[in-house]
Amino acid sequence: MKDKLKECIKWLKSKGVDYADCRYVRREAENIRTANGNVEMLSRDLDVGVGIRVLASGSWGFAATAVLTSVDLKKTANKALQVAKASAMTQREKVVLADEKPHVDYYKSPCKKDPFRIPTDEKLNLLIGLTEDLKKVKKIRRAEASMDFFKTNKIFVSTDGAEIEQDIIESGGGFEALAFHGKEAHRRSYPNSFRGDYACRGYEFIEEMDLPSHTERIANEAVQLLSAKPCPDTHSDIIICGSQMALQVHESCGHPIELDRVLGTEISLAGGSFMTIDKLNKLKYGSDIVNITADATIKGAFGSFGYDDEGVKAQRKPIIKNGKFVGYLTSRETGPIVKKKSNGTMRASGWNRIPLIRMTNINLEPGKWELDDLIADTKKGIFFGPNKSWSIDDKRLNFQFGGECAWEIKNGKLGQMYKNPVYTGITPEFWNSCDAICNKNHWHVWGVPNCGKGEPMQSMHVAHGTAPARFRNIKVGVSK
Amino acid sequence: MIGKQKLIAHLKKALAYSKADDTEIVFIGSESGLTRYANSAIHQNVFENNCKIYVRTAVGKKVGVASTNSLNAQSLRKTIDNSLEIAQNQPDNPLYIGLAKPAKYKSMKTFDAGTAKFTPRDRAKVVKKIISVADKKNFTLAGAFATSSGEIAIVNSNGVKAYQPTTSASINMIAMSDTSSGYAAALSRRVNDIDFDMLANRAVDKCEMSLNPISIEPGTYEIILEPAAAASLLEWMNYIGMGSKSFQEKTSFLAGKIGKKVTSEMISIYDNSLDEKSIGFPFDFEGVPKKKVNIIQKGIAKGVVYDRMSGPKDKKKSTGHALTPNESNEGALGLNLVISPGKAKRDKMIEKVKKGILITRFHYINGFIDTPNAVMTGMTRDGTFLIEKGNIKGGIKNLRFTDAMLRAFATTVAISRETELVESWWDAVGCIKAPTIHLKKFKFTGKTEF
Numbered sequence: 027m028k029d030k031l032k033e034c035i036k037w038l039k040s041k042g043v044d045y046a047d048c049r050y051v052r053r054e055a056e057n058i059r060t061a062n063g064n065v066e067m068l069s070r071d072l073d074v075g076v077g078i079r080v081l082a083s084g085s086w087g088f089a090a091t092a093v094l095t096s097v098d099l100k101k102t103a104n105k106a107l108q109v110a111k112a113s114a115m116t117q118r119e120k121v122v123l124a125d126e127k128p129h130v131d132y133y134k135s136p137c138k139k140d141p142f143r144i145p146t147d148e149k150l151n152l153l154i155g156l157t158e159d160l161k162k163v164k165k166i167r168r169a170e171a172s173m174d175f176f177k178t179n180k181i182f183v184s185t186d187g188a189e190i191e192q193d194i195i196e197s198g199g200g201f202e203a204l205a206f207h208g209k210e211a212h213r214r215s216y217p218n219s220f221r222g223d224y225a226c227r228g229y230e231f232i233e234e235m236d237l238p239s240h241t242e243r244i245a246n247e248a249v250q251l252l253s254a255k256p257c258p259d260t261h262s263d264i265i266i267c268g269s270q271m272a273l274q275v276h277e278s279c280g281h282p283i284e285l286d287r288v289l290g291t292e293i294s295l296a297g298g299s300f301m302t303i304d305k306l307n308k309l310k311y312g313s314d315i316v317n318i319t320a321d322a323t324i325k326g327a328f329g330s331f332g333y334d335d336e337g338v339k340a341q342r343k344p345i346i347k348n349g350k351f352v353g354y355l356t357s358r359e360t361g362p363i364v365k366k367k368s369n370g371t372m373r374a375s376g377w378n379r380i381p382l383i384r385m386t387n388i389n390l391e392p393g394k395w396e397l398d399d400l401i402a403d404t405k406k407g408i409f410f411g412p413n414k415s416w417s418i419d420d421k422r423l424n425f426q427f428g429g430e431c432a433w434e435i436k437n438g439k440l441g442q443m444y445k446n447p448v449y450t451g452i453t454p455e456f457w458n459s460c461d462a463i464c465n466k467n468h469w470h471v472w473g474v475p476n477c478g479k480g481e482p483m484q485s486m487h488v489a490h491g492t493a494p495a496r497f498r499n500i501k502v503g504v505s506k
Numbered sequence: 507m508i509g510k511q512k513l514i515a516h517l518k519k520a521l522a523y524s525k526a527d528d529t530e531i532v533f534i535g536s537e538s539g540l541t542r543y544a545n546s547a548i549h550q551n552v553f554e555n556n557c558k559i560y561v562r563t564a565v566g567k568k569v570g571v572a573s574t575n576s577l578n579a580q581s582l583r584k585t586i587d588n589s590l591e592i593a594q595n596q597p598d599n600p601l602y603i604g605l606a607k608p609a610k611y612k613s614m615k616t617f618d619a620g621t622a623k624f625t626p627r628d629r630a631k632v633v634k635k636i637i638s639v640a641d642k643k644n645f646t647l648a649g650a651f652a653t654s655s656g657e658i659a660i661v662n663s664n665g666v667k668a669y670q671p672t673t674s675a676s677i678n679m680i681a682m683s684d685t686s687s688g689y690a691a692a693l694s695r696r697v698n699d700i701d702f703d704m705l706a707n708r709a710v711d712k713c714e715m716s717l718n719p720i721s722i723e724p725g726t727y728e729i730i731l732e733p734a735a736a737a738s739l740l741e742w743m744n745y746i747g748m749g750s751k752s753f754q755e756k757t758s759f760l761a762g763k764i765g766k767k768v769t770s771e772m773i774s775i776y777d778n779s780l781d782e783k784s785i786g787f788p789f790d791f792e793g794v795p796k797k798k799v800n801i802i803q804k805g806i807a808k809g810v811v812y813d814r815m816s817g818p819k820d821k822k823k824s825t826g827h828a829l830t831p832n833e834s835n836e837g838a839l840g841l842n843l844v845i846s847p848g849k850a851k852r853d854k855m856i857e858k859v860k861k862g863i864l865i866t867r868f869h870y871i872n873g874f875i876d877t878p879n880a881v882m883t884g885m886t887r888d889g890t891f892l893i894e895k896g897n898i899k900g901g902i903k904n905l906r907f908t909d910a911m912l913r914a915f916a917t918t919v920a921i922s923r924e925t926e927l928v929e930s931w932w933d934a935v936g937c938i939k940a941p942t943i944h945l946k947k948f949k950f951t952g953k954t955e956f
Contacts, residue, residue: 059835065596066835069571070588075556087626089553092575105553112626113541113548116634146595154597168755204755211757211878291544293648294680297869297887378554415874417906419885424906424954426883428875446876450906450952481650482540482552504883504908504951
């Protein structure tokens with residue numbers, strides 16, 4: 027395949043393009059869903075194709091095909107060239123790319139146990155067992171468990187001379203219990219809501235989660251929610267659990283630092299950003315203890331890779347340093363606008379999509395607190411559990427998150443459970459109210475499998491390293 | 507486009523190869539182009555030639571699903587083998603009741619040659635023209651313009667043979683100033699039916715009307731929901747409560763309420779894929795003929811949509827709303843929802859508002875807060891206006907709503923005669939048709955700084 031791609035590149039060079047890259051992607055996926063002791067879905071998918079990106083006359087064109095003969099690839103290359111020429115009809119400024127060393131390399135993600143070689147029986151027995159265990163608790167109406175596995179082979183070649191091959195294996199899974207009685211229905215999940223946790227690792231990641239040992243507690247908590255009091259409408263100090271912190275970072279920091287959004291090129295769908303270029307190195311984004319990094323080099327994390335889809339090597343870069351906003355996620359096209367090279371965040375969800383600036387592992391760096399000490403240090407407050415709902419405005423300022431559950435904190439101890447908890451805020455005010463972050467013992471990189479962006483829509487795999495953190499005087503509830 | 511005869515023959519050949527008790531093949535193929543523009547220039551422009559082929563096989567009640575994006579005979583055989591291997595290696599699925607039987611489908615014109623032939627250059631010409639409309643006011647324009655042609659085919663070992671060619675064209679645009687923005691959008695089977703100039707002017711007018719917005723305090727207000735705003739609320743209501751899974755799990759706001767009044771009697775909501783002016787087609791992904799299904803009729807909850815797996819549990823037959831085989835565990839969903847029009851005119855509706863808010867569209871709605879009560883939250887964007895004494899006074903800064911939708915729709919005052927087709931999450935195979943709706947009470951719980 028690499029030779030066919032190189033042929034396309036050679037042909038595009040002969041047409042005098044400014045730049046071009048060809049990307050072959052072959053992805054196998056396996057998806058297993060069980061419910062109430064039965065298999066509801068077991069599916070495997072194979073998706074193969076080539077995407078060709080052309081910069082000609084200063085404008086971009088992209089074409090993609092699933093038909094991989096040399097003739098069809100050349101036709102597709104020509105289509106991409108024609109699309110670029112059409113784009114140039116509205117051109118205001120020519121696209122210029124930052125220099126990048128043309129890497130020739132191979133990258134493989136860490137994997138001890140290939141999930142595609144694990145017997146189907148073993149995976150099914152684990153998932154069926156989880157749902158049977160959950161159902162043992164009275165009032166659990168529905169128990170669901172799932173696993174997803176992905177195996178991706180990518181070959182990237184460019185007119186700059188890059189030749190990069192990558193093999194990436196991803197695994198994830200989790201379970202949830204739905205309790206129902208009267209007019210109440212509540213879910214609890216483990217290890218995270220919306221399908222669990224994910225990593226760029228093999229089946230060993232599933233085993234290490236030790237899912238069976240958490241079913242009883244989670245099922246009982248779902249039942250407890252049926253009789254729990256509603257979360258009060260008030261202003262309160264809150265401690266947010268690690269997985270909800272991951273979504274908080276994702277929505278209120280990860281998205282607004284994507285430089286393409288900042289420059290307005292995502293406005294028609296996902297919106298813009300309040301973190302405009304004039305705020306770089308000036309905005310006090312958060313309190314002094316808030317340090318956020320973009321780090322695609324964390325071994326085995328779901329937002330890790332060897333090279334992005336522009337052939338730029340994975341990097342670790344500061345985003346928020348001691349509360350100050352110091353960096354964006356950039357591409358070869360946008361980096362020069364902030365006088366930087368690309369920091370390697372251009373990724374496409376598949377062969378048939380163009381690369382966009384996407385989050386890698388966007389991490390809230392760990393603080394100093396043990397969780398027990400932090401709770402003990404909180405006289406009156408609320409501890410928020412995993413996410414149930416999320417919403418944020420199109421500039422990423424006004425957000426509202428709902429949790430599956432929360433617990434009262436009274437005199438430094440966890441108290442009664444609350445149902446339907448919600449907290450809301452304005453992004454910089456919120457992060458400036460952060461006065462404590464738990465330490466590395468509580469820090470975990472949470473995989474997020476469904477970060478949506480772009481038209482046509484691209485669902486991307488990203489991750490967030492977070493630990494529980496405390497925020498002072500936050501609006502909780504929505505009635506007042 | 508492969509064409510009906512050739513495609514069906516190819517898929518039937520693959521069926522004959524299968525050794526499973528039951529085999530179903532679903533083919534969805536398309537050629538699509540999307541031109542994205544921002545800061546008044548095209549910045550992303552893409553073309554894709556692709557397909558997805560799902561194979562569902564069953565051995566007794568053991569069911570496996572495999573899929574590929576390659577139509578060549580060898581890949582299809584490999585996918586069938588893969589599906590069969592999955593089926594053989596798992597326990598029975600008690601919900602499986604076999605595959606659909608042959609049926610007659612409504613003849614529908616869902617293909618437009620003009621849309622299928624529309625080139626990237628044609629799209630660029632349109633974009634250039636609408637940008638010039640915004641240029642006149644010194645506003646920038648951003649949006650996306652997509653055209654596609656495709657074909658859907660379903661065959662199974664019971665003799666089902668369904669085929670439908672489709673096209674679609676959609677555009678959205680946001681005109682932007684330093685302090686405001688205005689949105690317009692359209693969706694049609696026929697690209698030449700879209701009035702691009704009118705849409706550009708609508709976006710520009712909204713941007714101009716909302717210049718220098720003022721801030722108002724959150725609270726309960728009368729609102730006018732324009733079609734895009736109304737459709738996005740319905741999209742979430744559908745997802746959390748109008749499909750068989752949520753209904754049977756009792757997380758739906760309709761659970762236990764069939765036959766009861768749930769909204770104002772002015773509200774009727776139904777799913778109808780059989781409208782040629784919509785983006786539906788006459789069968790579902792199991793090859794079952796689609797039926798029009800009333801969900802809420804004159805305020806009374808009537809029911810939800812079903813597929814073959816979920817129907818028997820409620821002693822219902824499939825209504826023709828199965829999703830693709832890889833999503834069959836999600837139950838059935840309506841992909842072509844309609845809010846019935848009323849008799850009012852938009853301008854007259856605004857005239858009747860003493861103090862209220864006109865909402866062009868919402869951003870980032872979420873409906874998972876409390877699904878049995880259909881509580882949702884979201885932000886306004888791209889054209890939010892204060893109405894006082896029947897007149898639009900100007901733009902206001904964006905607000906967050908958090909409210910229970912059945913309660914909000916219980917306060918319906920008027921619904922417009924005109925409806926618009928609005929893109930939905932299922933844009934290739936579905937859409938929402940919505941009117942403008944006047945609600946007496948809608949709760950805003952927060953505001954933002956722009």
